[in-house]
Amino acid sequence: EIVMTQSPATLSVSPGEGATLSCRASQSVSRNLGWYQQKPGQAPRLLISGASTRATGIPARFSGSGSGTEFTLTISSLQSEDFAVYYCQQYNNWPPTFGQGTKLEIK
Amino acid sequence: QVQLVQSGAEVKKPGSSVKVSCKASGGTFSNFAISWVRQAPGQGLEWMGGIVPLIDSRNYAQKFQGRVSIVADEPTSTAFLELSSLRSDDTAVYFCAARYGSGSYYMFASWGQGTLVSVSS
Numbered sequence: 630e631i632v633m634t635q636s637p638a639t640l641s642v643s644p645g646e647g648a649t650l651s652c653r654a655s656q657s658v659s660r661n662l663g664w665y666q667q668k669p670g671q672a673p674r675l676l677i678s679g680a681s682t683r684a685t686g687i688p689a690r691f692s693g694s695g696s697g698t699e700f701t702l703t704i705s706s707l708q709s710e711d712f713a714v715y716y717c718q719q720y721n722n723w724p725p726t727f728g729q730g731t732k733l734e735i736k
Numbered sequence: 737q738v739q740l741v742q743s744g745a746e747v748k749k750p751g752s753s754v755k756v757s758c759k760a761s762g763g764t765f766s767n768f769a770i771s772w773v774r775q776a777p778g779q780g781l782e783w784m785g786g787i788v789p790l791i792d793s794r795n796y797a798q799k800f801q802g803r804v805s806i807v808a809d810e811p812t813s814t815a816f817l818e819l820s821s822l823r824s825d826d827t828a829v830y831f832c833a834a835r836y837g838s839g840s841y842y843m844f845a846s847w848g849q850g851t852l853v854s855v856s857s
Contacts, residue, residue, distance in 0.1 A: 672849055672850055674847070678839075720840040725783050725842035726783065727782070728780070730780050
């Protein structure tokens with residue numbers, strides 16, 4: 630199965646600043662990559678699909694890029710509600726697999 | 737708007753089974769592809785298996801083969817996850833997650849609220 634590796638494990642950023650989260654796949658997943666946000670006690674929420682397409686209702690400050698094995702989620706001008714755990718997930722190959730998550734915390 | 741509503745928390749003994757439900761609304765049930773994803777306390781997300789009701793196709797992660805069953809009941813628009821031979825390390829929040837319409841079966845645009853299953857003697 631494809632292993633998804635996220636970095637860093639924890640990212641400390643001040644509100645108003647930007648953040649860049651990385652996700653690497655152990656083999657190419659083309660652009661079949663999603664990003665999810667999860668807050669404590671809540672279900673994950675889809676942010677990005679197809680590596681770069683924002684889901685319905687997701688603010689423009691969230692952007693995704695990459696293809697193949699290297700992907701990035703960029704959040705510009707962090708708001709208080711953006712501090713959460715972020716997961717990438719590939720759905721190019723069966724079984725679908727998730728990264729271990731990046732915790733975005735307030736600096 | 738697609739919505740998934742799961743059944744309530746469960747407390748189970750080791751060796752027993754649990755059945756969790758996920759009721760879908762806001763769309764035609766046959767257009768859903770529903771998966772189950774679990775999250776152990778403080779851990780990440782783990783895909784367990786999925787079902788496509790339209791073609792009655794089911795598949796399971798190798799880790800759970802033989803212990804897991806996923807079924808769908810179209811008249812009630814409900815999917816069910818049954819996990820047997822429960823162990824303490826099955827303690828987790830179990831989410832149903834779905835794709836509605838076109839696209840990959842495993843791109844999860846909608847999620848249930850989660851069901852906590854606690855396994856303890």
